Amino acid sequence: MEKRVLVVDDEQSIVTLLQYNLKQAGYEVLTAADGEEGRNIALEQELDLIILDLMLPKLDGIEVCKQLRQQKVLTPILMLTAKDDEFDKVLGLELGADDYMTKPFSPREVVARVKAILRRTQLQPEPVVVQEEEKDLLQIAELKIYPEQYEAYSGDILLELTPKEFELLLYLARHKGRVLTRDQLLSAVWNYDFAGDTRIVDVHISHLREKIEQNTKKPVYIKTIRGLGYKMEEPKGE
Numbered sequence: 267m268e269k270r271v272l273v274v275d276d277e278q279s280i281v282t283l284l285q286y287n288l289k290q291a292g293y294e295v296l297t298a299a300d301g302e303e304g305r306n307i308a309l310e311q312e313l314d315l316i317i318l319d320l321m322l323p324k325l326d327g328i329e330v331c332k333q334l335r336q337q338k339v340l341t342p343i344l345m346l347t348a349k350d351d352e353f354d355k356v357l358g359l360e361l362g363a364d365d366y367m368t369k370p371f372s373p374r375e376v377v378a379r380v381k382a383i384l385r386r387t388q389l390q391p392e393p394v395v396v397q398e399e400e401k402d403l404l405q406i407a408e409l410k411i412y413p414e415q416y417e418a419y420s421g422d423i424l425l426e427l428t429p430k431e432f433e434l435l436l437y438l439a440r441h442k443g444r445v446l447t448r449d450q451l452l453s454a455v456w457n458y459d460f461a462g463d464t465r466i467v468d469v470h471i472s473h474l475r476e477k478i479e480q481n482t483k484k485p486v487y488i489k490t491i492r493g494l495g496y497k498m499e500e501p502k503g504e
Contacts, residue, residue: 268294269384270312274304274330275319275346280369284317287373288380301325308334313341315380318363320347328361335362335428342383342429346371364430365456383429404439407501409478409487411439418478425477430455434470435478438488438498447495471496 271293273284278299285295296311298304301322308316308330316334320327331343345363365383367376404411410419416432418425427435434455438446446454448464456466471488479485486501 268292269314270294270296271315271317271380272296272298272304272307272311272313273317274298274301274322274327275317276300276322277319280319280346283373284376287377291377291381293380299323301327301330305330305333308339308341309337315384316341316343317376317380318343318345320345331363332361338426340426340428344376344379344383362428364428404436406439406442406487406498409439411436420478427474427477431470431474431477434467435474438496442498442500445491445494445497451495467496 269292271288273281273288273295274297275281275284276299281297281299285297288295296307296313298307302324304316304318304322305325307313318327318330322330325333327345327347331345334341334343342364343362344365344367346367346369348369365379367379402412402414404413408421412418413436416429418427418432418435434451437451437454448467451467452464472482475482475485475488478487487498489497489499491497
């Protein structure tokens with residue numbers, strides 16, 4: 267079954283270019299010319315990925331991203347912008363975008379990035395019984411992480427994580443007890459050069475803490491190691 271990608275951009279030349287290249291790569295492509303239309307399609311349709319321009323009529327990309335995440339739409343979002351602006355970049359990721367590209371770009375690069383995001387976020391089509399999952403289970407106290415299912419639980423509650431939040435949590439859990447620098451996390455989780463924008467890591471750590479910690483002021487899972495980075499720990503008993 268073809269993966270469905272929504273392209274939201276008001277520049278018809280870019281829409282045509284992306285639509286052609288994504289179709290050639292085997293994707294079904296939906297398009298929208300403004301943020302309001304894009305948001306509505308994303309709320310109504312089953313999508314595998316959204317390519318979202320930052321500067322759009324009616325609703326800009328930041329607002330679309332924000333509204334979709336508020337509505338619990340966790341479809342991966344690849345944000346596009348003509349501005350090479352660190353504030354826009356961080357803000358977009360802060361509001362729930364999963365990846366970021368600056369115009370002008372190569373269509374091949376976009377397709378490669380789409381493939382990478384979908385490969386990372388591919389869920390198993392059939393539910394797997396718990397007994398079969400146990401071999402893949404990472405558990406730290408009440409936190410249970412199933413890499414194959416792209417799911418994490420706090421106790422019996424399924425955590426609503428964006429794909430990038432899940433990848434960050436998984437990497438921290440797999441390196442439990444090790445201090446990881448922000449640059450290490452950037453390289454491992456985003457796996458391409460973000461030109462040292464380590465605030466992106468801090469933003470995602472903050473989001474993760476909101477979802478897994480009872481008290482974000484006194485985190486028990488993800489500890490800040492001042493001057494170095496972060497470390498995932500087994501919470502100590504009361």
